[in-house]
Every structure is written in C-alpha cells, then in structure tokens.
Amino acid sequence: MLRTENLTYVYEDGTVALNNINIDMNKGNRIGIIGANGCGKSTLFLNIIGILKPKKGSVLYEDEKIQYNKKFLREFRQKVSIVFQDPDKQIFYSNVYDDVAFALRNLDFPEDIVKERVEQALRKTGAYEFKEKPVHFLSYGQKKRVAMAGVLAMNSDIILLDEPTAGLDPLMTKSVTEIIHKLSADGKKIVISSHNMDSIYDICDYVYVLSKGKVVGEGSVEEVFTKEELLNEAGLNQPWLVKLHKNLNVPLFKNEESFYKYWREQYGNSGSRS
Amino acid sequence: MLRTENLTYVYEDGTVALNNINIDMNKGNRIGIIGANGCGKSTLFLNIIGILKPKKGSVLYEDEKIQYNKKFLREFRQKVSIVFQDPDKQIFYSNVYDDVAFALRNLDFPEDIVKERVEQALRKTGAYEFKEKPVHFLSYGQKKRVAMAGVLAMNSDIILLDEPTAGLDPLMTKSVTEIIHKLSADGKKIVISSHNMDSIYDICDYVYVLSKGKVVGEGSVEEVFTKEELLNEAGLNQPWLVKLHKNLNVPLFKNEESFYKYWREQYGNSGSRS
Amino acid sequence: MRDYRFNLGIFLFLLLLTVGVAGIPLKKYIKLLCIPIAFLIISLITILISCSPKRELFLWALPLSKNYIGITREGIITCRHVFFRAMACVASTYFMALTIPMNQLIVVFKRFRLPKVFIELLILIYRFIFIFLEECKEIHTAQEMRFGYNNRKNSYKSLSLLIRSLFVRVMQKHEELIISLESKLYDGEFKM
C-alpha cells in the first residue's frame, strides 16, 4: 500500500539526511521506525507525506509514485495522515472543537458530518471531557489528545505518529498506547517513530532501525530487538523484557503480564509479596 | 541545608498548586521528586528557587527563611541553581562559549576566571568538543549539554534538574545520567524532578512522591518504589527492576548488572545467548 | 451631562456582579484596577491644573511670573465626571473580559460581519499569544536564574536576547506550522 523505494534526501547544505531508504508498510500492521535523535526519522516522515521531495528514489502509494502537485497530495493526505510530536505546533484554534474540525472543513464536509466525526474523534482520544476548555488551559497530555483527535477526524487509512509517547508520564503513555491499539484494531495502519524502546516493543509488530539516515536493520520486533549489537550501534537499547530473555534464558514475551504468568507456572511463585 | 516547611502555593485563580509541602534536601545526596504531569513538580521547583513566592510556609536555606529581595536572591541563587527541561529556552547566544559564560559575566567575574570556569563546565558535560559550533547546528542532546554547562559554570552547591532525561534517546540518557553521577561524586547536591521512573531509580537515593500538589510518599528509592499502590495512585509505575523483585521474588537490585550477576551466581546461567 | 452618582452606581453594581456573582477574587480585581490607575491619576491632574493670567478663574492658585497656575471649579467637575465615567467603563470591560470566554467573544465578532481575514487573524493571534507568553516566561526565568536581570546593564542585554530568542522561535514555529497546515489540507482559509 505505502512504501519507499531507494529514497534519498539531501539537505540544502549538501548533508545526506536519508540514504537509499527502502521501507515497506505492508510488512506489519504497526510499523516502528526506531533510531537515535537526529537519525532521520522525522525527515523520513516528511518525505513520506510529500512535504519534502526526495532527491532520488520515491514514495509509492498503491504501487504508484506519489506526485508533487496539489491535487494529488490533497487526495493522498486524506489517506495518509500524520500526528507530530509537539501538540503546540499543530493546534491552530484555541477552541478544541474548531481545531479538530479544521481538516474536515478544509475538505468542505457538511457541518453535520463534521460534527459527527469530530465528536467521534474526541471520544476516541478521550478528549471529549475537556472539549469546552480553551486550549491554553490544557495540560501537555490533553493537548496531545486534541492533536491526535484532529488527525483521527480525517479518518485516513494510514496514520504516522512522530514520537507519540515523548514527554508523557506513565499513565498518559499507557492511555496513548491504548488509543493506538484501538486504532489498529479498527483496521488502521500505524507507523510510529520513536526512541522509546519499551513503547515500540509494546506497540509494534514490525520494526525498521534507522541510523545516520540509513536502514541498518529490519524485521519483526522479536527479531530486531534480540540483536543487541545492532541496537547499540544505532544508539538504542533493548526493551527490558528482551534483556531478561537474553540474560535469564527465558522465552521472549511481548508483554510483562504473559511473562509473569509464565514465571508463576514455571516456578510456582504466586508473586503475592506485599 | 535546603528544605521547605509547610509550603503552600496558590495560583491566581485560586487553584491550590502545592499543599503543605515538607521536603528536606538533607535526606539524600540525589533527591528525586516524582509525579505525573501537572502534579506540581515544576511549580515546586520555582518556589524553591524563589521565582514564585509561597502563600503559606517557606523555603529554608541553612535554616534561614529565604527572603524575596534582590540581594538575598542573588546570593542564594549562586548556591542553588536549576537546569530547565527545554534547552532551547535557556540558551540565549548562538555561540556556545558566550552562553555558558552568561551567568558569570552577569556577576562581573574577571574574564580569566570566566574562561577557566567555562572550559571546566564544557568539559564536565562533554560539550567541549563542539564548543565552536553555532548553537542552531547542535542536536537536541548537544544543546542539553550546553544548557547544563551554563548552569554548572556557576559552581553552585545544589543543582535542581527539571526532567533531565526527557526527550533524550537511550544513549544520551545514559550520558546525562553519567554527568549527574559525576556531579554527585564531586559533592554537589542533586535534586531531580521526573516522571521517568527508570531514570530516577537509577540516579536517586531518596525520593518524594508528589500527587495533586501533595507529598503522598517519601523514603529511600527502595522503600518508595516497592509501594506499588502508592505509585499507581500517583499515576506512576514501578521501575522494571522493582517489578521483577516483586513478581519473581528476587532481591531488589539498584541496577541491571548486579541483578544479572546475582542471577548467574544463583542459576549458573552464563547468559551468553546470541 | 449624567450625574456622576449614576456612574458610581454602575461601577459598584458591576464590581459586585463580577466579584460576588461571577466569583472573581477581589484581590485579582483590585490588581487589575491598579493597571490604568497611573494613567488616570496623571491625566486627571493634567486636566485639573490650569494656567491663566486671570486670577478670578481659580478656586486656588499660585502666581507664576505673570500667570497663575491652579485649580478651577470646572476642572474639578470635569475630573469628577471623567473619573467616575472611566471607572464605570472599566468595570463593564472587566466584567466582560473576566466572565465571557474569548472564544465566545470571537463568535460574537464574527456575527458583526467583520472581514473574514480579521476574524481569522483574531483566532490565530489569540492562540499564538499564549504559546509565546509561556515561552517568554520560561526564557525570562532561565535568564533570571543566571543573573540576567540583576542590574540595568544586564537587564538590557537579557531583554534583547529574550526578544531575539522569541523571534527565532517565531520563525521556527512558522516553518513547523506550515508543515502541519499542509498535512491538515489547509486551503487558504481558517474556517469556524
């Protein structure tokens, strides 16, 4: 559906930001793009949604090269949307409702459909309860929800999320993770860029490792995260469940609950310490 | 040396931001203030450094109430300094050297001492190697180092750090953690606010838990982090080493290496899977 | 000319409404009242004091070479009138500003059929104001902690650095917001 082919992007000053990137979004339902700060994750996302134009190679949507004209991009961005990291950079109205409705109104939807979609998006992200508050009174986590609602309202098939859990406390991280899982269950394709390994391990099923503008590794989460050296070279670390798998010689678990369950079954430890 | 006594801070609109806070920085060398987004961590820091003035209660330095006049604060802030979260908001010059020298020059130090102190601070934070680069070419992690250097140059006794590892990738997190440990080894008192539990567990020795403007728990890291309910109520979670301690019925370890070592000794597992 | 007592009545009524009914803290209200007070005092004094060679105009006057400088009855009446009118107006503006959310006011402005561009700019500027106020406060605090405002010379230096930092951030925001606009299918208009 969406992939890049030999995508190379060069900054104005000549620095190669992305070097021959081949990424195929069909390899999983929740794709993770991981890499250290400055590895090119954000630049890649901007190339994928057609904001930046690659110097060589291309982005393909439904096996067709995306075109850089207004009409094509307008259609394309209804199918592929993006949530940026900093909510302050994507909220234009101080009225939550108007902001979430922004994209829909740009598409000239009639107001009754706008209303329906906006309320749906607000409920999905848990932003419904504070929809009457002016944006500048919202907390960072709440703004993040509004920003997500604004993109969800578009109801696109593929959603890119740039560092969705950055700066969030554990509770908010959990709730954003839940939103993402729900979206995925609804049949949306999710692409996440992050350097939070535990989050990616929890959410994604297929992972690309980016380092200095190159794809240095890819595979299922289990595959990629067991390659310690690869991750270290990319300036990343392993999720702790993977570390345990390696150091304790236990099977690999996708989440902590299943690990504890296994442990209790194996070692009969009820785990009920207080 | 530094503590708060029944500190209560109320916003202009009447919301109680901090409610009767008693925090004693003598209880540890590396104090952690943990809590969810919006629990009052930042407001507490601003009260401690005398930017905000409590409605009731007080901040005490060397058993003396801090005074809110220019002269007192000038002395006080040479002893107690703070590194804020976002480096972009605390770097004012496009030249690294000038920026790190800012506080010293404002205090009218002679240029030779300025130079000595700046270079020392740059080395301590590992910012020396890129000191010639213009700030807007630096990565987020590098800017973070410059911001820290700018505060370290003041050579204060107590350093407050607001979310020092937020937004950093694993490698940078590790290096900032190392800087903090080095400062502590130099005899500086460190106070960290964070909602990253793994970082706090790694760095701190004494922890206060803040929730909705109140201190809801305190104690040594081991003590506080084993109280799962307390942390959950505060919207936080347990560091994974503590989770293992509880669920696997193993002793509590301060860092992963010691845990693996213990494990190998206990179970004879060499851990050398590839 | 309306009786000043009428204006005083309006002032007191609105004060009561704002503080008593709408629940705005009295302390905050008084603080707000202090903002225009300097302008009020200076301007009223200016109106009050007149200068003329005719002594008979004045209730109280000082000779100043050939002229007299002093206070006239008309001056007092004008001042009293202006003072109470201003207080009544201030109270009604504060009542509006403190009780009606800006987002609703903007809807009202829209009903006035003001030009679309004007409303759009109003919406956007209102949003950006808070982003920059927040940033401004943070930068200012960081400077203050590093003694940027401990004397006048430093204050000037710090303030210009602060303004520059803000400006640089405005430019960065611009680039980022444009990208975000494109991804949200902006078609040249901010609808509401």
Add this chain to the structure above:
Amino acid sequence: MRKEKFKLAAAFALMAIITPSTVQAMHIMEGFLPAKWCIFWAIVTIPFLVMGIKNLNKIFKEQPDKKILIALAGGFVFVLSALKIPSVTGSCSHPTGVGLGAILFGPTVMSVLGIIVLLFQSLLLAHGGLTTLGANTFSMAIVGPLVSYAIFKLLKKNNVKTSTCVFFAAALGDLATYVVTATQLSIAFPATSGGIGASLVKFLGIFAVTQIPLAIAEGLLTTVVYNLLLDY
C-alpha cells in the same frame, strides 16, 4: 510664597517618581474619552484598516501561508508589549514593538495587527480599552508605524547606517505616538483658558517625563534586537 513654590516643586517631583513605575506606553484608558471623541477616532481609523485588510487580502491570495506568519507577528508584538523594559527614569515601562513590526512587515499590515493586539491588550492585560480602541489604534497602530516606516525608508535612502536607521525609526515612531495621544487628550479636554493649545502643552509636558526616555530606550532596544536578528 516660597513655601507654595516648594509645594509645587515637590508635587512635580513626586509625580516624576510615581509615573514611570506604572505607565504602560500611552494607552488611553477605558472610558477616559467622551463618547463623541471615541466615535470620531474610530471613524478616522476605518480607512486605514480597510486599506490594511485590502493589502492583507492581496498578500494572502498570492501566499496563503503568509497568514500564519502575520498572525505569529501579531502574537510576537503582543508578547513584546507585555514585557517590561527598564526605563532610564525609573523602574520599568513596556516596549511597543510597533517600530520593529513596521520595519519588518510594513505600516499597513501593522494597522490591522495593531488593532487586534490593542483589542487583546484591553481584554487580557487591562491596558487601554474598548471605547478608546479607535483613538489608541490611531496613535499606536497607524501614526506610529507610518512614522517609523517613513523614517526608516528615508534614512536608508540616504545611506545612513542600518542600526542608526532602526534607532531613529523606533524612537521617533514612539515619540509620534506620544504626540498624537497628547493631542487626542487635549482636544477632548481643552483647557478652561487657552483651549486646546494650552491643554496640549500640559499633556505633552507631563507625559514627556516618561515618554522621551522611553522612546530612547525603545530605540536602543529595537536596534540591539535588529542587530541580533541580522546575526541570526
């Protein structure tokens, strides 16, 4: 007699001390002007605003993205006006940022931005007022920027050093605002004897204490900022 003179001098000295600590530029406060003058100044500003809106519409039609830039500038000018600058005579005052805005974005754009900023100032900061919005817009968002812009262009044409241009543009723009405001006040409140002229002298004189040093401060500050911006 001597005692009286002393009292007078003391009164002026006292005023010189209290004024600068609280003055915010030259906003005429809410309700200060009689209704007819409120309406008069509102009507006077309309043609300028219409011109500004027309200009903006033209700009936005060609470059829709500019909307964000102009709005950001508005937010920026507002925040500048909420800052305090240490004034030469006393504690502090507020920069208007109008000079900088006029140099960067042109005077017609500034008139529209100015009225929006003034509106928010009166609603959010309690500076100025709604009834006096027209008068304040005329002095601060129309005459000020026009003077700043004209001075800047004029000096630039004569090959004056840019930082000097910026200084005079900002400082004289500020002074123009002050003169206009004093005029507006004196027309509304003519002196019992001597009329508008005498009143103008009084208002000019009394506000000069704060406004002249402030104009110089703003000029200096704008110059420094402008140079820092070029540096960027």
